[in-house]
Amino acid sequence: MDPQRADTKKPWWRLDLLDQYTVTSVTMYNRGDGCSERINGAEIRNSLLNNGNSKTRTSVVQNKLGRTRLSGNTAEKMEHHIFYLLGVITVAGFTDASSMKATNLALYGKATQSSLYDNPYAPFGHAYNAIDGNTESHFHLGSCTATEFQQNPWWRVDLLDEYTVTSITIYNTGDCCPERINGAEIRIGNYLVNNGNNNPRAGVISSIPGGQSMTLTFEKGFSGRYVNVIIPGEKRLLALCEVEVYGYLTPDGENVALKGRATQSSLYETGLPSSAIDGNRDGVYNRGSCSHTEKDLSPWWRLDLLKQHKVFTISVATRLEATSERLHGAEIRIGDSLDNYGNNNPRCGVINTAMAGQIFTFDCKGMEGRYINIVIPARNEYLTLCEVEVYGAPLKMKHYIFYLLGAVTVAFTDASLRAKNLALYGKATQSSLVNNTNAAFSHAYNAIDGNTDSNYKHGSCTATETQQNPWWRVDLLGDYTVTSVTIYNRGDCCPEKINGAEIRIGNSLLNNGNNNTRAGVISSIPAGKSSILKLKGISGRYVNVIIPGNNRILTLCEVEVYGYPTPDGQKVTLKGTASQSSLYDRGFPSNAIDGNQDGVYSHGSCSHTEKNLNAWWRLDLLKQHKVFTIRVTNRQELGHRLNGAEIRIGDSLDNNGNNNPRCGVINTKNNVLSFNCNGMQGRYINIVIPGRSEYLTLCEVEVYGVPLI
Template sequence: MLGWSLLLALHLFGWKDKSLAQSDFTSGNSEINVALWGVATQSSTMDGVGLASKAIDGDLGNDYTQGYCSHTEYSLSPWWRVDLQATFLVSSVSITNRGDDMPERINGTEIHIGDSLEMNGILNTRCATIGSLDAGETKSFNCSGIAGRYVTVNIPSVYTFLTLCEVQVFAAPKPVINVALGGMASQSSTMNYGVASRAIDGNLRSYYDHGFCTHTNSERSPWWRVDLKDTYLVASVAVTNRAGPNSERINGANIYVGSSLEGNGILNARCAIIKTLASGETQSFDCGGMAGRYVIVSIPAITQYLTLCEVQVFAIPKAVTNVARQGVVTQSTLYSAYAPARIAIDGSLGSNFELHQCSHTKLDQMPWWRVDLRASYRVASVTVTNRGDAVPERINGSEIHIGNSLDNDGITNPRCVTIVTIGAGETQSFNCGWMVGRYVTINIPRSDFLTLCEVQVFGLLQDDRRLALKITTAFPDANLPEVPESREQVFEKVRDRIGQHLSDWPTNVLKWQIQHDETWKGLYVRTSTTNTAPINCSAT
């Protein structure tokens, strides 16, 4: 038995990992209610009782008279807002309606998510409109990864009260930032004062005549582009359309993400097609972690003006690189001396085999192409450019494998994806979820030719992924015991208390170190865990 008590406060610090978590752009069990750590406000407060903070207290009680709900005064377009303290990719928002009286008041409420506080946040992307909620009902609204720091709930254009008993905002606990704000914008041409930089000034105002938007001349395939100055994994792109006349001009615009400037960037992988965007509306488009330095918006193949009032590019603030460029490539056979494997990592997105822009095998049984990255990497995504001059359908059914084995030419490694189809000359990005491997192999599991015009592999070097836990002691002037048996007893107490949070807690202490300063005495425990959430606990 230990002759003293121990109070523990654990925090993650000294993060040594140079890679990112697999859940950065995915949803699932890793999501948390980030509103619990937010700061809430609202347009007004009824009787000083219905405080905004009551909607993020974690309590689903729905009786306003018992103090469970926020409540505004009677006003035009009342609103409530939570500042999440950082920008997150919001997968869903759950709303709990008032249960004791007048539940119909919430009908027609809108949920907006974004980084702007203009118009109290209601200019941000709309996640959902609440048609109706039953008395006391909690309902979840899918927001599909819209990026934002602020979640605003408002009832537009009517005089009414707004009552919310709980607002839960679910997101992976990995903040993102708008990397476009530090970028450099350009466009195909500039009409009057509609300079390209106006689309990355952080302002969601949408009237061109007031100087808020970009504007090209009328031309064929007009384009706008932002150089992010580094390559990022782009989670989403939010576009704000022009308000008023001619807002329909943006319909059919394409969003491209990639690291090539060929064709003014429109040869890069396409994130989305803007089918339609209402006047003055901001809409978010999920790019699923596509890698790129450039984000391009273009209206292809027609003569038109292009006007953009804001383009926000949300990404985790850690740059990645195309690690294939320094790799060593090989393939199952060589069709001709003009189509070696190395052409697929030359950095060009040209897609004409006849112009010697693509690799090409002979007609093989299960042809393959492989790049040796020369070290083990955590691969976020693989981008493939298909042949554009002829027979693009040959790539259909190809598989991308990533791993550290050369057995069966690398085909036995885990599969990232099966390529269903890629259009002629098209570049497509495939999310590989941080698969680990030195070799990236592309093969066709049938008798065919394999032609690849470019393969880009975006990732980060794999390392030992260690972090440190700081453990502070509550007794004021005592050192942690130096006797190994006593140290093991301390460790067992820590392990028993937090083991439920760290599934791969080590079986032995890798390193102990006592640190002294004016404020605390403590020890470090080095672990191999990848858990990144704060943990607080106490034990005696």
Template sequence: MTQDLTITIWYTAAMVKDRGRLQHINCLGVKVIGFYVPSHPRHIKRLKMNLAVVFVFLTSLRLASGQKVANIARGRNVAQSSVGYGGGPQRAVDGNRASNWNQRSCTHTNKDRRPWWRLDLGKRYKINTVTVTNRRDCCGNRLNGAEIRIGDRLDDNGNANTRCTVISHIPWGHTRTFQCKGMEGRFVNIVIPNRKEYLTLCEVEVTGEPAGNNPRPVVNIAKRGKVSQSSIGFGGSPHRAVDGNRASDWHQGSCTHTNNDRRPWWRLDLGKRYKITTVTIYNRRDCCSNRLNGAEIRIGDRLDDNGNANTRCAVISSIPAGYSRTFQCKGMEGRFVNIVIPNRKEYLTLCEVEVTGEPAGNNPRPVVNIAKRGKVSQSSIGFGGSPHRAVDENRASDWHQGSCTHTNNDRRPWWRLDLGKRYKITTVTIYNRRDCCSNRLNGAEIRIGDRLDDNGNANTRCAVISSIPAGYSRTFQCKGMEGRFVNVVIPNRKEYLTLCEVEVTGYRRPSPENLRLSGKVSQSSIGFGGSPHRAVDGNRASDWHQGSCTHTNKDRRPWWRLDLGKRYKITTVTIYNRRDCCSNRLNGAEIRIGDRLDDNGNANTRCTVISSIPAGYSRTFQCKGMEGRFVNIVIPNRKEYLTLCEVEVTGEPTENNPTAVVNIARSGKVAQSSIGFGGSPQRAVDGNRASDWHQGSCTHTNKDRRPWWRLDLGKRYKIDAITIYNRRDCCSNRLNGAEIRIGDRLDDHGNANPRCTVISSIPAGYSHTFQCKGMEGRFVNIVIPNRKEYLTLCEVEVTGEPTENIPTAGD
């Protein structure tokens, strides 16, 4: 860093208008002393020229020293009025000024009335400048007349805040900086007022410094909650309303959808009581926006009528297509937030729901559905209606949706839930079939106890089901009856028994938890969008189209791995197999447990071999306290697809835990020789190992001479290992011969540092871990020497530990 300089500049009273330039030089950390001299026009002109030269020189000097004005917009939370053509709002803060649309770094709204884009800085800043990069390949005049607005309010989505400036014009592909002179605010909006238009921004950069007085952050607490709804129509699951995506076209895949239900509802469970301040609802844009007219927002702690009997906050008169509306609930208290359309048969669609509030002091005991933790069985299986469907957390009530149980036409058909140990049962809720035959449940009994005489049907009776309307549910109070087994049985006649969901609440002593909740997951590859997280999403749905099963490509020795973060004594591993096809793919798979990552963890000790699991069923494997941090499921010795619909693990922590293996690359800064096709260097450290280019998570340079990618860890580390994920869909041999270099120097962009290894080859879509044996350095480079080539990296992961001697980076 340069030291402060003292510059003596002579100026006159006639140069008052140039004092702004002097102030800007002061902002560069340079002291300026002015003296008054007699005015003379020729001297004044010469001094102005000299002042400009000094300004340019000092700016260049400060930039050469490495001191930069930080862009506080980079990586912050952003939103916009709509998403058109895939141009999400994050593109404007990705650090890439690429201005051609096909480079995938420009935002895009639909043709909205008053389209807007908003940056949330998280706290109030004094904003100095806002820099906007305009689109180059077309339509650069769309930004003409746009306004930049700054403030702390979210009225009108932030567009009611104070105006900094109006963008008269930015030439196509050019960048222009606007001075906001310390305007204070948390939100920076760019809005096109008074016309219907597309809004496209290729980059927005903001400079400023934190303001002293910062309002309390407004947090969307809906994203922390669990959600459910009356039914799922057309695949529109309830989780879509809290996925953080406000896209409002159905085909964008982010809106919920029920069937055409009588009184359809959607419910958010916040886990504890909150004082609710606001509820914001985003309506569908492409059709049917009037369906929400008359819907009610209800808040409270009760689950009577699925939560729809709680106190009403507001009635939604209407929300225009593709728009949102915020409803003030004024601190109403409750754990549940419901949106329900009363008094008519309707489809309910929500494209996003956002809730603000703060925890209330008095929180009731959590209501947990303990049925989903149990094992189930029934008198017989008819038409493929397995007993697990009643505890798959899917309340869909049409048979063709594949979530209802079905027995044969049995004498005294029954369904049984085994909770594993005795509970005090508070309630049992049963969801009846909607499309036909709802009266089959009439006269069924709920029985609770510890005995298995007569398959559990001889236990004590809690209630008799007189009737449940088609497609509806009913909750039965069992008042603390104790037992391990919960049975639903139709006595005294020959009948089919169908249950679309059974939910049970009650209390018990703590038992081994499903460790999946605290773990990270990965797998050999991702095929057909079947990401590894689906196996630990808490959803045991076993049909592929329900979107809850993992899927690899057809790999040689495909694998899935759970990282528990520390060593556990593993008691059991339960695996749920796919139902709709291909169940025999799991035959011969191995479960392996240990602390090593050799061969991606597949070299750890084997717990068991999976001989077979019937289609749509689960099987629990006893691992008898085997110790390890990693649980792998691998299919050895053949090329195969690996699909898991749910994996559940029980165990307890061991006292001897190895030091956590942390990917330190995620916290570093990255750069590369050039950016080709929008493949920015950040993609290699985004935590996403997707290896197909079209999935948008791989870097890409131009065809450079000696292309390189560099990770700056910020300080010196002892590097243990570097794992590189190669591209799958094409061109995997481009990495052949690349070098990994580690050190503290920036000569030749860091490519002159000592070499750890040479990458001979990495198969398409695979990863390889390179051992660097404690080499020390701040920078990790991957460079292809001696040829002109494209460099693509789909993920780079680095492990190591800081050294005590931290150098300062050189120029």
């Protein structure tokens, strides 16, 4: 590749916030070792026209020393510029897939590749460049990738969750050698065997003209977490200037209706609309788990999924009594409009026969919408639904909210499948960068790229300069209780350089985080091998690796961090959905998670079943949690009825969840009882009175824990 440089008379830098924000301030840190005047005249702009350089100018840097706060304040000296912006809108990602513009999933992922072009142009060829949002096709402007000439070169993006990929766009180099992309294969799947290159082949690129792009569309979609581009053959070089991936979260078999909100045209007796999404298919109306309207003209029930979904299947459970024929002719409608209460949205299906206790299932073929309506059109009728289950996937990106649960990095999935490496979602930095021709291979990011390749020259390891106390740090972007850290050592040289490295974890950035709690020390790691440090749990946002001493170099080929969000003392109960074995009077199961500890039943804040054998109440937390404490508020009157009740936690719904492991037993009639569950894991919290016929009344259930990653 010839170093023919493009015009850089107007250099620019851009940050994609990955969503639309109202920006109120921007802080810039200037260079301190010289040439500080180079920042003079820099403008802050937003939008993507002319690479973002044509939109509203919000401020200009004027002070060459870089030490004055801009915005009218003149007295305060600073080491950086702060721009106060009033209402500037930055636009980008997390838009619904069917509106305005689909979300490029690759922007939220982590990229790696088989090797890094090993010559003076190595700094231009990093794997990350293909997911930086810049489609510039001139290699020497630093936004393309390049491997070495090798056998079967590959590039991979980890989407950090499983998606159904519907299209991929590849941008080819424009300044040289466009034929090098010829024959490249796209592979998509969930496995990392052979670095992901054994996953199903989604397509082959015959050729792409220089500086142009090619889009591969997959009608049925390919499901996977990893998207690979590989060129089979000897002495091949893979160069990519951008890879865009579009699709939606792969449905995981979860009933998304449980996370929604229900309403209906009217209310008959105790037939609340929420009863149809309580996770209980019981078709006996008087047990309190069915919705019910008055006899209305065109009665309707509506579920708000809270965001647009791609809906594949809807199941409707009917009432067991003979009145089930009332549902005949009911229509299921899906869409985003609330015109006529949502009943004008496109139709998925019609219930043409209605037998008592029947469950109807409709294939909605990926229809898109936020609202699910069931309406009986053009006649006066009661509408009763004993459960509505919706199976699909949200069309917005899944945020991995690292709590803090607040910052935007990105997705909680259940830990029952596989522990999540928290480092993949973080940001890495280090004390220095080795200052020689190998600098391009040594960036801090390499240790959290998901690639454990131990050959330094392949471009997936880090390296500092030889210095005093070199360090590397990953910011997890939230406070986590870390239970293990895995360090991968270099394999091609000098494994002893890692000896004596300390792992430090905490929330402070004093001394760059190196004063945080020492979690462990690495005595040694064999070349190309890894070491796992298991911990009882140390809380912190920052994980540091530091080697104390003079004239030391720190090299890491991968760092994996596992754990769970540090409990913040908040009740997770309020985000769940409650159900119970039956309904007495107006003792709805949701009353026990309404945040009100009032123990007087007549005040309307307690749940209440009929007098059942093995009466039970269940809370669905909607995802697996680590549960530390459960507090139960008993009824002030007749509190003895709760004696012998068991608290069970787990992921099974066998026997309505009452076979899950036991946290504790209620052996007292005290008003408030607290149980230490020692981090038991599960999605469902059950309270059951086993072996006798009894009323079960709960005036509040509080669960303290954290969702598992």
